[in-house]
Amino acid sequence: MDEQTLSVDTALNVLRAIGEATRLRLIALLAESELTVKDATEILRQSQPRISRHLKLLAEAGLILRFPEGSWVYYRLADGATADVARDLVARISKEDPVLAGDRERFKAIRKAKAEEAAAYFAAKALTWDQERSLHVSERAVEAAMVAALGDKPFNAFLDLGTGTGRLLELFSDKYASALGIDASHDMLAVARANLARLGLTNAQVRHGDIYALNVPPRSFDVVAIHQVLHFLDDPARALAEAARALRPGGRLLIVDFAPHELEFLRDAHAHRRLGFGHEQMARWLEGLELDVEAVTDLTPGQDQASKLTVTLWLARDRRIVTDLPLADATREVA
Known part of the structure; x- marks a missing residue:
């Protein structure tokens, strides 16, 4: 089978994995950047166990990859045809959708806070x-x-x-x-x-x-x-x-x-x-x-x-x- 195509079973598994509101929101965020569970809980305003369960299902479907790093775990979209289906779907969703737009705004706020934290550190440490x-x-x-x-x-x-x-x-x-x-x-x-x-x-x-x-x-x-x-x-x-x-x-x-x-x-x-x-x-x-x-x-x-x-x-x-x-x-x- 061509590596750029999917079998019927794989395609159905991908669609089932994406076909849930929280998981679709996660895919939309991961299409922009890597995330930790902590980031996702703050953005989606859901519990850590719930977010972790959805991320696990997306990983099992081959849509995302998990990278442990110390006590944190980063998630990102996988490469290849499987994740391309998710990317294509997200690209076709209206940017004006209120739920996804809200997620993006909270994501921007988290990024800004982290950037300010780093900037404050640099400002305090510039001379040393x-x-x-x-x-x-x-x-x-x-x-x-x-x-x-x-x-x-x-x-x-x-x-x-x-x-x-x-x-x-x-x-x-x-x-x-x-x-x-x-x-x-x-x-x-x-x-x-x-x-x-x-x-x-x-x-x-x-x-x-x-x-x-x-x-x-x-x-x-x-x-x-x-x-x-x-x-x-x-x-x-x-x-x-x-x-x-x-x-x-x-x-x-x-x-x-x-x-x-x-x-x-x-x-x-x-x-x-x-x-x-x-x-x-x-x-x-x-x-x-x-x-x-x-x-x-x-x-x-x-x-x-x-x-x-x-x-x-x-x-x-x-x-x-x-x-x-x-x-x-x-x-x-x-x-």
């Missing part, structure tokens, strides 16, 4: 943010691995998402012709601007922005970096999609974040939304964005640093060929 990275293997080792991953060849335009104090703009200042750092925290940007001025980096600038909706031209950067940012986000896949959109054909995406861990205190003490990312999960996201993973590096603490976290670097390349560009740009060598 770099020191807090001592939770993992030494920053010197991480930076050395990042430099090695990108190599010696210079490149034209560099974009640093979640730039924080602007450290990566400094680290790669001998490689790029121009650079832009984007961050959601005005306090962080104030620190970054002061650092750039102190270093005399006139070919780099920072800008306030939303990592989920980048105000940059598409296909405009040779290298995009996301350094220790994804674990603060509710929807990392969405941020990766925006990063990929900013890449020129043949451009590279450098991601640095924690490997999976179980330090639950980081959620409350440091506003972490995710407890790290596994190789398979990241590979699936990048493949879905038509990015080829070129290298994966795990920086594991030594025996004398057993309490620290492993940091993983992923280097991926946009698989579009450079000749997709206009002739004048196609002749430029991409790093």
